[in-house]
Amino acid sequence: MSSMNIGLLGLGTVGGGVAAVLAKNGADINRRAECDIRVKAALVLDETKKRAENVPVTTNPADILADKDVQIVAELMGGVEPARSYVLEALRSKKSVVTANKDLLALHAEEIFRVAAENGQDIYFEGAVAGGIPIIAAMRASFTANDITSVTGIINGTTNYILTAMTEQGRDFAAVLHEAQELGYAESDPAADVEGLDAARKLAILATLAFHTPVLFPDVYVEGITGITSADIEYARELGRVIKLLAIARKTEEGVEVRVHPALLPERHPLATVRDVFNAVYVEGDALGESMFYGRGAGALPTASAVLSDVIQAARNRNAGVQGRQGLGHDRRLPIKPVRDYRSSFYIRLKVKDEPRVFASLALFFAEADISFASIIQKPRSGGNAEIALVTHPCRESQFEQALSSVRAYSKLEKIYNTIRVLND
Numbered sequence: 001m002s003s004m005n006i007g008l009l010g011l012g013t014v015g016g017g018v019a020a021v022l023a024k025n026g027a028d029i030n031r032r033a034e035c036d037i038r039v040k041a042a043l044v045l046d047e048t049k050k051r052a053e054n055v056p057v058t059t060n061p062a063d064i065l066a067d068k069d070v071q072i073v074a075e076l077m078g079g080v081e082p083a084r085s086y087v088l089e090a091l092r093s094k095k096s097v098v099t100a101n102k103d104l105l106a107l108h109a110e111e112i113f114r115v116a117a118e119n120g121q122d123i124y125f126e127g128a129v130a131g132g133i134p135i136i137a138a139m140r141a142s143f144t145a146n147d148i149t150s151v152t153g154i155i156n157g158t159t160n161y162i163l164t165a166m167t168e169q170g171r172d173f174a175a176v177l178h179e180a181q182e183l184g185y186a187e188s189d190p191a192a193d194v195e196g197l198d199a200a201r202k203l204a205i206l207a208t209l210a211f212h213t214p215v216l217f218p219d220v221y222v223e224g225i226t227g228i229t230s231a232d233i234e235y236a237r238e239l240g241r242v243i244k245l246l247a248i249a250r251k252t253e254e255g256v257e258v259r260v261h262p263a264l265l266p267e268r269h270p271l272a273t274v275r276d277v278f279n280a281v282y283v284e285g286d287a288l289g290e291s292m293f294y295g296r297g298a299g300a301l302p303t304a305s306a307v308l309s310d311v312i313q314a315a316r317n318r319n320a321g322v323q324g325r326q327g328l329g330h331d332r333r334l335p336i337k338p339v340r341d342y343r344s345s346f347y348i349r350l351k352v353k354d355e356p357r358v359f360a361s362l363a364l365f366f367a368e369a370d371i372s373f374a375s376i377i378q379k380p381r382s383g384g385n386a387e388i389a390l391v392t393h394p395c396r397e398s399q400f401e402q403a404l405s406s407v408r409a410y411s412k413l414e415k416i417y418n419t420i421r422v423l424n425d
Contacts, residue, residue, distance in 0.1 A: 001030065001034070001035055001036050002035045002036065002319065003035060003036040003037075003038055004033065004035040004036065004037050004038070004071055004072065004315045004318065004319070005038050005039075005040040005067075005069050005070045005071055005072070006037060006038070006039055006040065006070065006071070006072040006073070006074055006311060007039075007040055007041050007042070007043070007063075007064030007065075007067070007070040007072070007073050007074070008039060008041070008042035008043065008055070008064075008074050008076060009042075009043045009061070009064065009073060009074065009075045009076060009077050009083070009086055010042070010043060010044075010075070010076035010077040010078070011042040011043070011044050011051065011053060011055070011057065011076075012076070012077075012078075013300045014076045014100055014127065014300060014303045014304060014307065015042060015053075015074075015076040016051075016052070016053055016300060017299075017300030017301050017303060017304030017307075018074065018076065018304045018307050018308060019039060019042070019053035019054075019055050020052075020053065020300070020301070020304070021301060021304045021305065021308055022037065022039065022308065023053075023054065029308060029312060032312055033311075033312040033315040033316060034315075034316060034319060035315050035319055037311065037312075037315060039055040039056070040056065040064070040067065040069060040070050041055075041056045041057065041058045041063050041064050041067070041070070042055050042056065042057050042058070043057075043058060043059070043060075043061055043063075043064060043077075044057045044058070044059060045059065046059070047059055061082075061086055064090075065086060065089045065090055065093060065095075066093070070095060071095060071096065071315075071318055072095060072096045072097075072098065072311055072314050072315065072318070073086075073087075073090040073095050073096070073097050073098070074097075074098045074099070074307055074311060075087050075090075075097060075098070075099040075100075075101055075104075076099075076100055076101075076307070077101070078101055078103065079101075079103055079104075080103055080104055080107060080108070083099075083101055083103075083104050084104055084108055084111075084112075087099060087104065087112060087123075088111075088112065088115050091112070091115045091116050091119050091121045091123070092115065092119055094119060094120075094121060095121065096121055096122040096123075096124075096314040096317070096318060096323055097116070097121065097122065097123050097124070098123075098124045098125070098127075098307055098310040098311050098314060099123070099124075099125050099127070099128060100125070100127030100128050100303055100306070100307055101125075101128060102128040102129060102198070102201045102202050102205060103201055105125055105128055105201075105204075105205050106200075106201035106202075106204040106205060106216065106217035107216060107217055109205065109208060109214070109216075110214055116324065117324065119324075120323065120324035121323055121324055122313075122314045122317055122318075122323045122324060122325075124310035124311075124313060124314055125205070125310070126306040126307070126309060126310050127303045127304075127306035127307045127310070128202070128205060129155065129202045129205050129206060130153070130155050130202065130279045130281060130293070130295070130297045131157075131279065131295065131296050131297040131298045131299060131302035131303045131306060132295055132296055132297075132301075132302030132303065132305045132306050133279060133280075133281065133293045133294065133295040133296075133297060133306075134293065134306070134309075135206070135281045135293050136205075136209065136306075137309075138283075138293065139206065139209035139210060140209060143210075143283065143285060143288065145287060146285035146286055146287045146288050147285060147286040147287075148210040148211065148251070148283060148284070148285045149250065149251055149284050149285060149286065150248070150249065150250045150251070150283075150284045151203075151206050151207065151210045151247075151248075151249045151281060151282070151283050151284075152246055152247070152248050152249075152271065152281075152282045152423075153199075153202075153203070153206070153246070153247045153271075153279070153280060153281040153282065154244055154245065154246065154247075154271055154274050154278075154279055154280050154281075154297075155199050155202045155203070155206075155247050155279050155281065155297060156193055156196075156198050156199040156202075156245060156247075156279075156297070157185065157276075157277035157278065157279060157296070157297045157298050158180055158185050158186045158190065158193035158194070158198075158277070159193055159194060159196075159199070159224075159225050159245040160244065160245065160274065160275070160276065160277060160278065160279070161176075161180055161185050161276050161277045162176045162177055162180055162186075162194070162225065163225060163228065163233075163242075163243055163244060163245065163262075164275045164276050165179070166228070166230060166233055167233050167237075167242055167243070168275075170230055171230070172229070172230055173225070173226065173228060173229070177190060177194065185277055194224050194225055194226055195222070195224035195226065196222040196223055196224040196225070196245060196260040196261065197222060197224075199245060199247045199260045200217060200220040200222045200247070200260045201217050201220075202247065203215075203220055203247040203248075203249055203258055203259075203260055204216055204217045204219065204220055204258065206247070206249060206281070207249035207256060207258050210249060210251075210283070211249070211251050211256055211332065211334060212331050212332045213256060213332040213333060213334040214333070215249075215256065215258055215336070219258055219336045220258045220259065220260060221258065221259040221260070221261070221339045221342075222259075222260045222261070223260065223261035223262065224245070224262075225245050225262050227262075227418055228243055228262055228418075228420075229417070229418070231349070231417070232347075232349060232417075232418050232420065235347070235349060235377060235389045236264050236347075238377060239264065239347075239375055239377070239389075239391065240266065240267050241264040241265055241266055241267060241272075241422070242264070242265055242267060242272045243262055243263070243264055243265070243420065244262070244263060244265050244271060244272070244274075245260065245261070245262050245263075246260070246261065246262070246263045246265070246271070246423065247259075247260045248260070248263075248423075251334070252337060254335075254337050254341060255334055255335035255336055255337035256334050256335070256336055256337060257337050257342055258336065259339070259342065261420075261421055262420050262421070263420065263421045263422065263423045264347055264391075264420055264421070264422040264423065265423050266423070266424070269423070270282060270292050271292075274294065277296065277297070277298070277299075278294065278295065278296060278297065279294070279295065279296070279297025279298075280292055280293060280294040280295075281293045339397055340396065340397050340398040340401070341396055341397070341398070342396065342397045343394050343395065343396055343397075344394060344395075344397070344400075344421045344422065344423075345374060345391060345392050345393060345394050345395075345421070345422035345423075345424055346391070346392045346395070346400050346419060346420070346421060346422060347389065347390070347391050347418075347419065347420045347421075347422050348389070348390050348392075348404070348407075348416065348418070348419045349387070349388070349389045349390075349416075349417040349418050349419075350387070350388055350390075350407070350413065350414075350415060350416045350417060351385050351386070351387050351388075351413075351414040351415045351417065352385065352386055352388065352410075352412050352413055352414055353384065353385060353386075353412040353414065354381040354384055354385055354386040355412060358386075358412045359388070361410060361412065362388075362390075362407065362410075365403050365406035365407050365410070366390075366392065366403045368402075368403070368406065369395070369399045369400070369402040369403040369406075370395070370399060371392050371393065371395045371399055371400065371403055372392070372393050373390055373391065373392055373393070374391045374392060374393050375389075375390070375391035376388070376389075376390055376391075377389040377390075385414055387417075391422055392422075394424065400419075404416075404419065
């Protein structure tokens with residue numbers, strides 16, 4: 001059996017997971033790859049640090065990137081630089097590249113795939129989105145006969161864990177976030193997760209593959225979950241819905257919509273039952289209809305599983321002399337739709353003075369924006385005020401902002417607690 005040397009750029013959580021899975025399942029992996037896959041070296045910051053992984057380490061990237069005996073480079077560092085420079089150097093050195101770096105691809109996918117094509121090399125990235133869920137392979141191969149119309153996903157395990165605990169245990173955001181940090185589900189600085197940025201980077205990659213058009217991270221509209229309260233979750237329950245942080249990409253006649261935000265989701269929707277740290281991606285296409293992928297979206301071993309499946313495929317391609325066939329498929333240049341033109345239903349929770357004609361005035365503000373109500377919940381009065389939750393029929397974002405501007409200026413308004421989009425069936 002021939003050998004295939006790989007270099008690991010990074011030996012942290014994911015890199016360590018790759019080394020562990022390769023050590024445990026090496027015989028099966030080698031049989032499936034039809035070659036003996038070996039880690040030639042792993043790039044680390046400190047060579048003297050004691051590690052559980054039994055692989056050679058180096059602090060010099062040239063020991064991997066300039067080594068002609070290394071045929072496949074697995075970039076597992078994260079961040080944009082120096083990862084981008086290393087990936088481009090590896091491709092120009094005629095090495096196949098596997099990456100789990102969503103930050104890099106969400107900003108530089110076009111450049112990386114252009115350089116890969118120019119040098120006839122593979123670039124694989126299953127581990128960059130949704131951990132061990134094989135959604136990238138499906139997008140790049142299984143769905144290619146379809147016209148994909150929408151991709152909707154729960155693709156951040158931290159926020160899904162937080163919202164699940166808030167929903168099922170009635171706890172507040174801060175307490176559950178602290179627990180998630182203690183369990184290792186959230187970073188000490190959780191902003192990338194709870195502000196929706198992590199999911200937005202992943203969505204840019206999924207939308208690019210789904211619609212065969214370049215979508216970058218800055219194109220994605222983003223809202224996080226920090227404003228979600230137990231009161232909003234209770235109102236959602238009364239409306240037969242749950243609140244999830246959704247990543248939504250849609251192809252419309254006006255262009256591509258790409259957005260990440262909390263949404264009230266019908267309890268009967270398949271994504272509504274995705275709990276804790278699990279991820280799921282719900283795809284709709286003209287031929288396949290509806291399909292959902294579900295599994296663990298992060299963690300050392302699930303992501304390592306995705307990385308090594310890519311390594312196996314890259315090794316097979318090199319052995320067969322057919323690398324460089326996996327393009328990104330930018331055969332379209334669809335416009336990115338302005339956020340003001342997105343359509344959605346909206347939930348708004350507010351407190352107003354409990355006086356005659358107040359609700360009539362609220363209804364008028366929305367009617368002037370050509371918006372009607374689908375649901376209305378009013379809580380018992382307290383201290384001369386009334387708390388109201390309204391759900392609108394679908395409208396454009398610009399219409400809702402027009403109505404909201406009138407509500408904010410209304411003298412009988414005490415407070416707007418929250419506004420959340422509503423996903424209909």
